[in-house]
Amino acid sequence: MADKYDVIVLGSGPGGYVAAIRCAQLGLKTAIVERELLGGICLNWGCIPTKALLRSAEILHYAQHAKDYGLKIAGEIEADLEAVVKRSRGVAKQLNQGVTHLMKKNKIAVHMGEGTLTGPTSLTVKSDKGEEKLEARHVIVATGARARDLPFAKADGKRVWTYRHAMTPPEMPKKLLVIGSGAIGIEFASFYNDMGCDVTVVEMLDRIVPVEDKDVSAFLNKSLTKQGMTIMTGAGVEDLKVTDKGVKAKIKDAKGKVAETEFTHCIVAIGIVPNTENVGLEKLVEMERGFIQIDDYGRTKSKGLWAIGDCTPGPWLAHKASHEGVTTAEAIAKELGNKDVHPHPLDRNNIPGCTYCHPQIASVGLTEEKAKEAGYEVKAGTFPFIGNGKAIALGEAEGFCKTVFDAKTGELLGAHMVGAEVTEMIQGFVVGKTLETTEAELMQTVFPHPTISESMHESVLASYGRVIHV
Numbered sequence: 001m002a003d004k005y006d007v008i009v010l011g012s013g014p015g016g017y018v019a020a021i022r023c024a025q026l027g028l029k030t031a032i033v034e035r036e037l038l039g040g041i042c043l044n045w046g047c048i049p050t051k052a053l054l055r056s057a058e059i060l061h062y063a064q065h066a067k068d069y070g071l072k073i074a075g076e077i078e079a080d081l082e083a084v085v086k087r088s089r090g091v092a093k094q095l096n097q098g099v100t101h102l103m104k105k106n107k108i109a110v111h112m113g114e115g116t117l118t119g120p121t122s123l124t125v126k127s128d129k130g131e132e133k134l135e136a137r138h139v140i141v142a143t144g145a146r147a148r149d150l151p152f153a154k155a156d157g158k159r160v161w162t163y164r165h166a167m168t169p170p171e172m173p174k175k176l177l178v179i180g181s182g183a184i185g186i187e188f189a190s191f192y193n194d195m196g197c198d199v200t201v202v203e204m205l206d207r208i209v210p211v212e213d214k215d216v217s218a219f220l221n222k223s224l225t226k227q228g229m230t231i232m233t234g235a236g237v238e239d240l241k242v243t244d245k246g247v248k249a250k251i252k253d254a255k256g257k258v259a260e261t262e263f264t265h266c267i268v269a270i271g272i273v274p275n276t277e278n279v280g281l282e283k284l285v286e287m288e289r290g291f292i293q294i295d296d297y298g299r300t301k302s303k304g305l306w307a308i309g310d311c312t313p314g315p316w317l318a319h320k321a322s323h324e325g326v327t328t329a330e331a332i333a334k335e336l337g338n339k340d341v342h343p344h345p346l347d348r349n350n351i352p353g354c355t356y357c358h359p360q361i362a363s364v365g366l367t368e369e370k371a372k373e374a375g376y377e378v379k380a381g382t383f384p385f386i387g388n389g390k391a392i393a394l395g396e397a398e399g400f401c402k403t404v405f406d407a408k409t410g411e412l413l414g415a416h417m418v419g420a421e422v423t424e425m426i427q428g429f430v431v432g433k434t435l436e437t438t439e440a441e442l443m444q445t446v447f448p449h450p451t452i453s454e455s456m457h458e459s460v461l462a463s464y465g466r467v468i469h470v
Contacts, residue, residue, distance in 0.1 A: 002133035003109070005031045007332060008123065009140045010115045010279070013040025014047075015309030015321030016142030017099050022329035024106040026338060031134060032108055033115040033125055038099040040144055042318040044092050045164050050187055052088035053167065054356050057194035061358065068395055079195050081172045088167065117141075117280030120302040138304050138332045141292065142325070143279060145272040145310035150179070153240040153268075159247050160240065161267045163188065173197050173265035177249055179237050181208035183355040185269030186220075190357035193229055200230040200263070202251055207233055209355060213367040213416040215382065215402060220418055223359055223398060240266060274311040288313075296345030298328035306332065320351050352430045354423040359399050362426035365414030365433055368404050377407040379439075381462025383455045385419050387469040390450040396420035401459040403429070410438035415456075425453050439464060 006028035009020045016032060017039065023030040037044045056079070066073045103110050111134065113127030121139050125132040147162035149155060155162045158170065166188050174197065178189045181203040193199045201208065201224075207217040208224075208231060221231050234254030241248045246264040253259070274290045285300040285307065286293040292307040294300055300307055306328050309321030323346055330343035352364040368380045385391040385399040399419015406413055415429035432442060439460055447457045461467045 002122070002135040003031070005029045005109070005134065005136040006336065007031070007138050007140065007329075008033065008121075008134055008136040009142055010117075010123065011040060011142035011144055011275075011309070011311075012038045012099065012110075013142060013144045013309060013321060014042045014318040015144075015325045016040065016140070017102070017325075018322040019140050019142060019308060019325030019329045020108050021102060021106050022326045023332065024108050026329065026333040026341065028329075028333060028336070030106075030108045031111060031136070032103065033111045033113065033123070033134070035112070035114045037096055038103065038110070039092075039096045041146075043095045043099065045167060047318050048095055049088040049092040049167055050163070050191075051356055052091040053084060053191050054187065054358075056084040056087065057191045058358065061194050079172075081169065081195070084195075085168055116278070117284060117305075120284055120305040123280070136304075137336065138306060140298070140325075140328055140332075141279070141281070141285075141300075141305070141307040141311060142309045142321070143275040143311045145274045145316060147268065148271045148273050150237070150240060150268055150270065153242075153247075155268055156242065159242050159265055161265060163267070163269065166192075166267050169265075173263075175246070175263045175265075176200070177202065177237075177247065177261075177263040177266040178269060179266065180204075180269035180271070181210070181231075181233075182269060182271070183209070183353070185267065186224075186355055186357045188267050188269065189229060190224070193224070193227055194358060198228075200232065200261075202232045202235050202237055204236050205233065206254075209361060211353065212355075212361060212363055213402060213414075214369060215400075216361055216363070216416050216418045219400065220357070220359070220361060223418075224357070227358075272310065272316055276311050297331040297343060298324055299331070315348070315351055315353065317351065317353065320346070323351075347434075350430060350433045352426045354426065356423060359396075359419045360422045361416075361418045362422040363414065363416040364426055364430050365412070366404060367414055367416065368402075371404050371406075371413045376413060378413070379405045379407045379463045381459050381464065381467065383458035383462050383467060383470065385452065385455060387458065388450075388452055388455045390452050390454070391420065393450065394420060394452075396452075401425075401455040403456075403459045403463050405439050405460075405463050410440060412437055412439070412442070415459075417455075419452070419455075421452055425456060428453065428456055 007023045009016045009032045012034040020032045113125040122135045157165045178201045239250040284302045298306040308324035310316045330341040355361045382402040386397045402416045404414040442460045
């Protein structure tokens with residue numbers, strides 16, 4: 001006899017567990033199926049533990065530059081990699097326990113095991129305890145994604161790493177190759193560089209963090225190079241061979257010259273692959289490059305079957321998955337007769353992106369280049385942190401804030417930042433875009449002094465030729 005629910009969520013990452021909680025809040029009998037750890041990749045192997053690693057590297061950086069702040073630290077300053085990793089895993093464990101508590105608090109049934117759909121609204125769960133059959137009125141697929149391997153070299157966890165291996169390294173790399181300069185690649189490059197490793201980043205496109213504004217990419221490239229990294233853009237790794245001492249990589253540079261260089265370790269960060277195989281989806285949904293195709297509320301082509309998060313089209317971000325989880329949960333509740341919910345489709349133009357390298361980068365909306373390509377007449381302005389009192393006082397005067405507006409309507413089209421704490425500041429512009437704010441409201445907003453956020457105000461003023469502190 002199958003256990004029956006209103007909603008079953010397959011996968012417990014930041015999309016899945018949030019969807020389950022919202023379903024439970026709306027009075028729906030809810031279950032969640034997870035094959036590994038509650039919280040998924042984000043809490044256990046992604047967003048959170050990497051930030052713990054980066055925090056340790058940041059503290060090390062400040063300790064090594066204590067004299068810049070008028071301080072003396074006695075004795076040698078060095079990193080204890082084992083302790084750094086242990087702290088990161090402790091943070092992940094704490095959050096995993098937090099999600100476990102939330103499942104109990106919201107009376108969500110947890111089925112641990114490998115879930116496979118047997119129909120749009122039914123599935124089996126296999127575990128060491130045997131096989132369970134589950135049925136529901138609706139099923140949400142939130143199976144996430146995994147790191148993409150190189151076609152000629154699979155990650156072995158010893159010399160060739162994905163992000164999971166890089167978070168629990170068996171040893172400290174001495175000379176590290178990072179393939180790919182998206183958020184994951186750049187964050188690990190920044191971490192290991194701060195930890196004292198010789199880091200080389202290879203990016204196939206003509207600039208690092210290619211989804212960001214060109215000015216941000218150029219600034220970050222200059223900053224990371226100044227910190228000692230080797231940055232190769234317009235380059236590609238043509239072959240990778242594991243040796244007793246590390247890996248030998250054949251790298252073609254931007255001029256077409258191929259050279260073989262040896263590294264102790266390599267991190268592959270060239271994108272993701274959706275976890276949509278062996279789940280029973282093939283006849284139930286439409287897929288493109290493995291990603292489940294959905295409507296604005298998460299519906300698939302099969303009635304009662306929904307999908308959210310990294311197994312659907314991008315951007316592949318935890319906060320996007322969580323937002324989709326809430327939207328889909330409310331859409332399901334509405335279909336089941338709840339007249340008090342009013343789900344809103346996700347506006348992808350208002351999804352912020354954050355990269356926690358040193359310096360940090362953050363953005364929302366269109367870049368200046370993309371805005372022009374879309375046919376907008378653009379007003380854009382930049383304000384450097386060197387003109388901001390708080391940034392100078394913190395010793396963090398490296399960076400800038402840039403805003404992009406529609407010259408005809410004053411609509412905020414995009415905002416782009418690089419520098420200290422910009423990942424905390426970007427939400428101000430996200431709220432502004434969501435509320436359809438124009439330059440007039442932003443100019444009239446009072447920003448607290450002294451804060452780095454004043455640079456946001458100044459960049460708006462700069463877009464209209466009214467900048468004060470430059």
